[in-house]
Amino acid sequence: MNGAESLVATLVESGVEVCFANPGTSELHLVAALDRVPGMRCVLCLFEGGATGAADAYARMTGKPAAVLLHLGPGLANGWANLHNARRAHAPVINVVGEHATYHMEFDAPLTSDIQSVAGGVSAHVETVATAAELGAAGARAVAAARSGMGQIATVIVHADAAWTDGGVKAPPVAPEPPAPVPEDRIDAAVAALEAGNAMILAGNLAVRKEALILAAAIAAKTGARIATIGRNPRLERGAGTARTERLPNPAGPQTKALKDIRNLILVGETDPVAFFGHPDRPSRTTSPECAILQLADIHDDALGALKALAGRVGATAADAPLEPHDPPALPEGKLTPDTVAAVVGALLPENAVVADESITVGRSMFAATRAAAPHDWIHLTGGAIGAGIPMATGAAVACPGRKVINLQADGSGMYTLQALWTQAREDLDVLTIVWSNRTYKILKDELANVGLPNPGPTALGMLDLGNPPLDWPSLARGMGVEGRRVDTVEAFIDAFRDFVEVKGPRLIEVAL
Template identity: 50%
Template sequence: MNGAESLIQTLVNQGLEVCFTNPGTSEMHFVAALDEVQGMRCVLCLFEGVASGAAAGYAAVAGKPASTLLHLGPGLGNALANVHNASKGKLPMVNIVGDHATYHLQYDAPLTSDIEGIAGPVSDWVYTSQAPADIARDGAEAVRQAGLGQIATLVLPADVSWGDNPAGAAASVVPASPAAVPEDRLEQAARMLENGKRTAIMLGGRHISQAQGELASRLAQAAGARVMTETFPARVRRGAGSAVIERLPYLAELASAELEGTEQLLLLGAGEPVSFFAYPNVASVLSPADCEILALAGPGDDIDGALKVLAERLGAIGAPVLRELQLPAEPRGALDAGTVAQALAHHLPENAIVVDEGITSGLACFPATAHARAHDWLNLTGGAIGWGLPAAVGAAIAAPQRKVLCLEGDGSAMYTVQALWTMAREQLDVTVVIFNNGKYSVLEVEFARTGARGGKPGPKAASSLAIGTPDMDFQAMATGMGVSATTATSAESFCEQLAAAMATRGPHLIDARIPPLEPNWRTPPPAGTGEC
């Protein structure tokens, strides 16, 4: 078999089943090998940022990596925003990046670039395979490096791909297990939980599961502590039957107020809480200056094991505090962010997956669905928009039996709107709700908070924050890419369309025409509750 065939067989041997592709000339032997090797699903994406975002969504739900296939340095460059998001979420990903044949690089052809240099800032491991006989070994190493939440980027020169590999594919390797938390850290955490000080337990990382939430709830009750999540964990189980957990607010001022008085902070999978951005006269570190912080377990550590040990040492045998099912009535009247949130809470089906890139208009949806039917919530971990639609693609491929609901801002949707075409081509069970308000509302909010120009934009600045001239017709765009679509202008029409979409399999988009957030140019807007 040639190098490409041995690479694909190696990936399949390691349990990789999906490749999100946007290939070019240098990758044609890899593309050809997809027909020769069984077990790899090829999903075409019309933009590299869709491929990487889909791989991130897949990893968040499947708990293992997919691969991407990208075309040289520029193709990798187009994918970087969502590779960045995956990296910040500690989600595993294997990027296969084609390159010119090794002997062709010396001629500096138009697409020649420093692929390793481009990949380095967002990859935990980068390597260029040197020979066809090495590629299977290198592919197995890429999967091993992706392991528990790393980005592995393997550069595949064209002649390595088409050359003969007499050694064939590499056998499967045992995936790495989460690292045990050291005993001294567990002892320190137990002492902190028993000393009577005001303590918060903060969860974060790749997946805050049902079991993890229940363990943390029991531990918090035994210790008299609070339990919360970081602002944007990659995936969290919530809704009816899940543990009652707060979420740290996004706005720095509100987050600082939420942590005020905290004397001890235990981090499990979460990083030290800091402001998303810097602002004049606002602290970057959100916890109190005298707060003792213990990084008990990182995202790659055995968080569940650490919680179990601490629960045993503190005698945390009480039942966890769980949310009850509380469904609001269907809203009536005007359609706005609040009535959309109420409708979502009413209609969200059992065990759905919510992909949240609703930005400002989606703020109300998180607290509104706290007592909805049980579901998983996926967050934008790295802040680079254009993640939501592709992540919904990946989530739906990882869990085809579950309904995926994508909450998407109109501005961020336009970064990777090509994902709609992939939803239609693959007939994915995704319902997209576009918050169509004709504004970059989050930037209006941030403009006010930074104090630029006294916090109030002039006409040129205001024009750069408005995207409603001309108005965007998402129903037409979706229909043009093969996705069934409707437009809602009232709460009643939105509820009717959402109910129909939840009851029907396949891709559907609802263009929800809502008014923009009207920011107060002097004070930050409310962000809803911190409920998780």
């Protein structure tokens, strides 16, 4: 057994079932090992950002670690933006990054780089392996690190001669660190905060899974507190039968308004709410200066256990939680607008769908229109690094065969990683991509006034324009092996949505707004 085979065998033994790959020369022995060691599905991606984004969503939807095979430092760097999103999603992802043979390092070949530094910006665990004998054990440690707490990114950097040399040893799995229990004094503090009034429970990450969020909503209902989430959670179970909660808007101004009366904010699996960006003459925190902030459960803590304990203290049960009815919106008429497209999605969303959301500005109407739709999962853009939507949909479809995946996709960010459509076609994944084609970086146009530039000139506006020449998404999709259709009326969108939801395999609709 060579080192590469020992690594693959160890990953399989440790529960890693899928590898999203964009390999190069230094990784070819690892690629060959995928043939010789059974149990690992390998999914080819044409760009590293597609591989890392797919691994992120796969890990979110299964709770299992996903592997990514990348070529040296530049390959890791190409996948870094979606690893940033995966880090913010606390997804268990294991990067396997090739490195030059140990004896070749001194020659500073063209692709030599500081891989450790690149990996360190997103990884909780980084290990470089120089010998075959060490490779299996390093893989087991990486899986344990990735699975610790809610989940983390781990990176194993593999020198090529460690992969091709004999003497590899399959290592047994290493136990991860489970989510930490919450100390009793935090429960006491949360009870006091709820009794003080003007309180909000802000839930995120592990606390927005269905059982946990129902308990949080029950506690809020029992104590007169508000219950909310922020629209950047790794996986939110929602729709009919789930907890009815507020959603704090992402833009700083509306978020500040929503929080202005809160004097006791209880964080469960969340962090302090802050503005995405610093704006001139505006505070970074969106809570009132008079608001006391209490961390009941950190991101890697046992949020469900903490909520169970808190519910017991205040006398709340799941039956106290208000739940969403099944009450989807009526199909709309009129012009295509963010509101009408949201109503179409809410009305026609299939039961048990997975929604991968990178809608950006067009999607601001989407949450309200789908809250009482059929039960579904929603995966957000967690870290704000755009180019995640199409890869996330790809990974979710690998994770959830038998479930329709709906990708709500902004046109500008979709261009970052449209190569992932090819992977959807190659793997025959059941994904419907809906591109909101407003042919502009509208989010940046909205930000101009916020950063003190209310009267931009033609050069500045030109940098935000995607209409010269116009993007042709159906043609782009067909070039990747995916059937596409462009619609410019509500009626045509309804017909296309119905048609494509009924068939399996990848499809795309461009919605001209």
